[in-house]
Amino acid sequence: MENYVTLKVREIPEAVRASYSDLRRDPYLEFRERYRRYANFKLRLSADRSQVSISRLAHKPYYQSKTYHETLGDIDRQFEPIEADVTGIIAECTANVPLDVDRDYFLRVHQFRTLAKNDDSGKCVPEGPHRDGVEFAVMVSIDRQNIVGGASQILADKTASPMFETLLEPGTALIVKDTDVYHNVTDIELVENAKLGHRDVLLWGYIPWEESRYKELYGELVEETKTIDVSAYRDKALN
Template identity: 30%
Template sequence: MSIRGRAPPINTDQRTAPADREPPASPAEDPPSSWLMTAADFPLSGPDLHVLRRTFRDYTELDHWLPAGEQYRRRAYQCFRLELPRLAEAGADAITAIDQPPPYLQSKQVNPVAGGIERRFKLIPPEHPATEPTRRIAAAVARLLTAHGVLRADTIPDCLVDAHYMRLIAPGDPAPEGKHRDGLIAGSAHLIQRTNVSGGVSAIYDRHDPDRGLRSFVLEDPLDSYVFDDERVLHYTSPITVTDPAAGAGLRDVLLIGFRPRD
């Protein structure tokens, strides 16, 4: 596995990662509330990854919902409908892109920075070439969540699937909210590109005991990913900085997937 593990917990004020070492085992959970995935878990080709990289480069725009003066994040958005009863047989075909999705809304409780605001982002249209690899990523995550009973066709047969294409330009803060939930059923994060950056250590915490770190790791290679049960855990990623200023910009491109009930 190319995801580099770290020892839990991580203080949310920490700006540098701990020294490299063999990480101790994470506290046992039964059932588990988070999972790691790598490129081997996704049916994507080299050309698929190239399409996704170009999408982050050419199609994201400045995130106008950050606090005034903050310009380190660019983003774009898609929204899909997932028919869970069809997932086992249809795979990615059970996921359909929505042409005109509703505004994205989180509560202030889960997002003190931008909660309570109906946000609209630059939309990636269904016919865009990034749609197909994104559907396949979402389908692989949905299968994992179904296998662990987090997504259930008998209770929520239809889900909305949010896809946030997030480019961070170093120095930048992937999680200005600190340790947080997203207000979803479940979510996932998938590294598409990491260039000339340090930091970006991700961590999972017990929702009911936020000082209890469950696991921490660094997404380093394309499609290194983590998946989480949003009703049971908090998540966080530390700020990123430029590793070598002489080598150009520092970039971290991450595709965020979220599953929520369809109203």
């Protein structure tokens, strides 16, 4: 069984691309090169896998245990909410994720911009090789400007050499079975003669709703709900 796959995302709305210029600096990191926004969703794939129902949940802090983030685990991290409509991108990629059709999933969704400037490298993943504590993780490249590096890596464990490495160009997604492998992203650096560069990514993970603390935390608090037809998007499914 494959535990990762890449695929092309057919459409990234211009409003989503533009929204990355209004992310807020991550206050929990010592370095100042990473900016982000965060949102929570509840999702279900229809029985015939042709439709995704997705609901925006009330905004809450982001939480990970120290099992998955040794430095910033076990604390509630406050981030500004995502303002752009990213549900179309999420739905398209979901068509290629082997979710159970008889259960709801909780999604933790992040917008990230990592900067490269002067002689400093931009750290895309400060914690290094890691798991996110989800069933499946999806990373979508939104934009790259004036940079080299930022290669996505898949590893069997934290200390292993990468079994797979790829540079995700804008409009490309990487889907990973987070329970089976670790993932990492190399640092970015400026291209020659450039003064500022960035790497923009949309990232989220699927957690079975009934298996997580979020069932009690969120209840049924929903801000908006939509159903999206994904019957044309099953291009290269992760089996």
